[in-house]
Amino acid sequence: MPESAAAEGNEQAETPFRPHTSHWGVFSARMVDGQLEVKPHAGDPDPNEIIQNFPAALRHRARIVQPMVRKSWLENGPGPDERRGRDEFVPVSWETALDLLGHELARVRDGSGPGAIFGGSYGWSSAGRFHHAQSQIHRFLNVACGGYVRSVTSYSSGSSQVLIPHIIGDHEGLTKRNVSWEQIAEHSEIVLAFGGMALKNSMVAGGSVSKHVERGAMQRAAERGCNFVLVSPLRSDLPDEANAEWLSCVPGSDTALMMGIVHTLVVEGRHDRAFLERYTSGWPIFERYLLGETDGQPKDAEWAAALTGVSAEEIVVLARRLAGKRALIVVSHSLQRAEHGEQPVWMGMVLAAALGQIGLPGGGYGYALGAIAYYGRRYNAVPIPTLSQGRNGVSDFIPVARIADMQLHPGETYRFNGESRTYPEIKLVYWAGGNPFHHHQDLNRLRKAFTRLDTLVVHELAWTATARHADVVLPCTMTLEREDIGANSNDPLLVPMHPIAPPYGEARDDYAIFADLAERLGARETFTEGRSVRQWLEHLYEQTRAGLAEKGLAAPNFNEFWKGEGYVLPQQPDDGGYLRAFRNDPAANPLPTPSGKLQIYSETIASFEEADCPGHPTWLGPVYVPDKSTPFVLISNQPRTRLHSQLDFGGHSVASKLKGREVATMHHDDAAERGISEGDIIRLSNERGACLAGVTLSDGIRHGVIQLATGAWYDPADPNEEKPLCVHGNPNVLTRDIGTSALAQGCTGQLTTVQVERFDDNLPEIRAFDPPA
Template sequence: MPSDSTQTASHWGVYHVRTDPGTGLLSADASPLDPHSSPLRHGLPEAVRDRSRIDRPHVREGWLRHRGASRADRGSEPFVPVDWDTALDLVTDALTDAKERLGNSSIYGGSYGWASAGRLHHAPSALKRFLGMFGGYVDKIGNHSFGAALAIAPYVLGRNDIGNLVVRWPELVAHTRLLVLFGGAASKNGQNDAGGAIGHETPDRFADARAAGMEVVCISPSRDDVPDGAQGADWIPIRPGTDVAMMLALAHTLVADGRADRAFLESACVGYPEFERYLTGADDGRPKDAAWASAICGVGAATIEGLARRMAGTRTLVNTSWSVQRADHGEQPIWATVALAAVLGQIGLPGGGFALGIGAVSGNSLPRPDGIPRPTLDLGTNPVTTAVPVGRVYEMLLNPGTDLPHDGGTIRLPEIEVVHSAGGNPFHHNLNLNRFVRAWQRPGTVIVHEPWWSPPARFADIVLPSTTTMERDDVAATEHSRYWVAMKQVIAPYAHSRHDLDVFSELADRLGFGHDYHGGRDQAAWLRHLYDRARATAVERGFDSPPDFEKFWAAGHHEFAMPDEERAPLLSDFRADPAGHPLGTPSGRIELVSDTIRGYALPDCPPHPSWLEPSEWLGGDVGAHPLHLLSGQPAHRLHSQLDNTAGSRASKVAGREPITLHPDDAAERGLSAGDVVRVFNDRGAFLAGVAVAEPGTVLRGVARMATGAWYDPAQPGVAGSLDKHGNPNVVTSDRGTSELGQCPAAQTCTVQVELCPDPPPVTAFDPPEILAAR
């Protein structure tokens, strides 16, 4: 019997899924739209039918017996299956009770995660639309990807559209002759894009730029951060958390050599004289020169001075990866990146200046027309104005009623009675998981929408089974792409799983605002509505009219035509006329010194870019934890998505997430490749499998591993329990980057590693205990 092929999409690409009426899903094949389809596509057909799928709603046994009681047992108790009517009644009662007793500010709906690629079935959006119409909810501020950049950029540049602060490939190829990558641009990160990675072109574009004469310098603790396509790039190993010191020394060398562009600094920046006094040590007696930086970052003074002179001698672009700012004082490397580029004086010139996050996601530097609208579910309004930084959820749950310093003010932390989560894995992106477990056990009710028995489902009170991408129709339209793509349902929903949008629609019906929420539309009507609205907006913005929905759906995609003119370089209009094209800062110029931040008098965010010693780093007192743990994005999955598939499992060592050690660090501890080790500090411990780095590929004292292994505590629900599977966030710190941003600082973390001679088995992918239905 012949197989059928259906087009759909995910965050890691567009592909065609072959099915057979007799055997079901067969494979996910590459799309002609994609020159380098990600191998991650092979995992989704497997995940759809994985044994960890949730077949029907479930309720935690203790919560079912004693509504809101036994909170400390959340994560450890078995579940009871219930029908959908019972589950939705329980959700309705929990939300109504919290609203009536404590108000809507007792409901946390700041659901965070990549969810699915489609624009309609984006679970956090469906949730927030619902809770907003219910009377409101406490939301989140910022993100885990580039939160510190979001926090500081408005003070420096008057904008925080971080995804647009990049240089696109045509300009890079044509004009950039030296690309300096702080934190690198690891190719694995370019597999994914929120909303659908349509074209994986980054390796080809790096190769094009190299062929055109662009030189690449990668400054990172690991050679693995040199991007594919940039063969022959210079690698400068640097001590983690010290990029700011090296940036300051590069700027100092330019000043000392008389190569600072004083005309640009005077016309386009404010505060440079004060910043220069800091660089030269005029005020504190400590010049931030190459010798000073060398002692901090471990890079030779001659190397720093030589790089500064290379940068001054050609068209140079300074790029800082998002990972660098996910650290203690993470606002500083972003500010210092802009300051270094300003001293060079090439901001606004083709191929010069600065960029934030080239290669961080697929497509963010690809050419595309600006202003393409996206079919988007309207979130409506949120009557509750309280929002909490995404990296400080712990404080909200553990310390209600206290004040959290943030962005020059304070946030009075609310008392949360209900957490409603959809489309994310809080036990992946939150840090210091032992403290997070205690925080997650504080609310009276936790409601989770999830397709699999992943950690958030296992730590829920009410579990509502969601469909996956392959079980529904949708439209993919990422902000980094020139395509709209039809995502067509491949198979029927698994067991009794339901679309999140349908679940919220029924909940809204029960609570009396159903028509306001869903407008009487089913999935098909919603898709046409969102598409037609975006199509009209596209015409208003000057694009040729996309086809009507039926033609688009039949064709499978629509590609927006590229404009005849190339996009102007970032800040080129501002450079040409700072007065006529002012920035959104108080001065209208680049603020190398911010009097606004000075007025906040923050102890951990000075008024100009500064070197501040991290709380944990290899240059400090490491004590019993002498290895710096860097936890980056995985190559074999997207964050924690697809960890339960063969591709991710094949990357494990002894069934655990691998930790890569320098050969000397492994030998010093008597460790060999394949050993299981206990990785620990004062915050907790987890098990990992040892991988030994090739000589000359990682800085000694640095341990590297990927995030996203499903949290698998030896004693479920018990804070402080050993994680058996290798989730690095068991040991990362949950302190904020600073009182300005209060953003996640996962990369500031030191640990010790020791052999685990008799490791317990991994149970991360086993369903929890299920009791008989009542």
């Protein structure tokens, strides 16, 4: 062996891989000659390639080098400003940045009260349980400012999180401890998946995931003889291993299809009357609506066919196939991320109830199964490390998808979950963890909303669009640059997260930033409790160690855990959760609903008198009706090469782009009619805005539909324009910023209508990953 090769081999042998984890999978990493190398966890049967975003992202030019302050804010002080998002930044020292920010926080806290501070965070920032940005910022604002206005629900499941407690009970128990992948592999005979169970979604989980089991479970079920039926405009919403039948439906028509199935079951006497009588409340009221006795329109297969594009014959045959089988009804998160999103979630439960399968192993209602990796798995039997956020002295909140409304309409009233609420007047938004310019809809409206603030503060590791709109930008570390503990309540592997590389530039941990800020506000000791990062990790680990000891199990001390590759925690049995217990004995185990049963009709919801969410599942036609000016339905779903918009500049994400732009999918015939070919650049537009995208052609997408994943960083060609063209392919310049209904006010970003045309002009330069001036 040549001497140089031997030396290189020795160097690599001396640089061991060390364990780490992410929301998309456990992995290990090392630095060799200044380059990051990563490899997936050896025990993962289906590792996620998103870990390959890390090497190029670690030292990318998009990283923020030092604290920055927006020029006009620095010169003129806080206040509403149209120049947010288009101004220059001035580099400052940490001392200057923290002094300025400490003074501004004190000004708002003492002058307007903590109710004028909005604590923005979305929880996806770090897999580590200590450096979890949402916990850190909330703890800081509670301790140092007396609290903050918070957000409730999520962009992913804002509609179902409000609805399900009214009609079934526990949202978390329904999604996390109900029908498992183990049960599907062993028991399910037919799985009817509305919106599918795409592996790109279940590849990620908040905190950590050591084994991606979904593909294998569907393959084993299919090999055993289980039939998978996919209802979706996209054939890719179930993996090839499921060997699924594909029913291509009109986007947003799933509720009508479910009603057509249930109508067929009822008129043919195939529904489970005994189950409906014993376990549900309100069936007779809904049945009258279903049969057309209340409005003159039977919701039969012919009616459903006209709305869904699925033939009446197919609907009738499907209903007959479901009856008497161990049938599982799955409704994806995507269905409720649209106008009237409550209806398919509610109707999916009714369909499962009519089949009498709820509570049986591998049967019933698997709401959101496959939407994320910790759904359909066992709970850990001991607690995972969790940082206390303290007590929030402010009771006010908003639904998370109403962030722009809050800033644009302070003092105005809105409806939410049966209440009339008032938007608070927010002076300062502090954002650490999350990127609203990814999650939110109608980005041009969001840009306007952020001009109304006195101050916007952002902790960020890279120059996202949110950071570019901030007044004070504080660079924070990536997980690979700090130590932490990775864990998930539904994954057994507790992971010691070792630092792999030093911090980039002057980046600091969120904890260090908040500790120094807390000192300026007289609350350092309360915030830190006198602990260093390592001492906090030891303290948080003790929660888990004590839980193990209480069960008489091996409980290694922190040093033993830290030196290892991870510790496997015990898990609870796969017992079907509260729905299994309810089925087995409804008197002893009633549901946490007004009747103690499944609420097919909800008197509570009916009493709210919301026209867009009546007291039982109802067909409410879509708002986004294609027309001559916007003839395509746009599906804006989750990406497969990154988590939301995280590390969009990473190698795996960038490699998926076309000429540097996000790629949209069209049907071959739709493209041919418009002179569009594979690999062209297209322009998508509507009254809210426009963006460019590359295009790929497929027969696995419904005619009249175009799909463009979210997560491409917003990149306006000219930020001084009111509705600039996004040259990178962010579909949220096109989506509507309205609530699902007055009940839930959830996100409606999944569907909208657009025009599509080939873009023949000179291609604008992409600057999304370049630092601002």
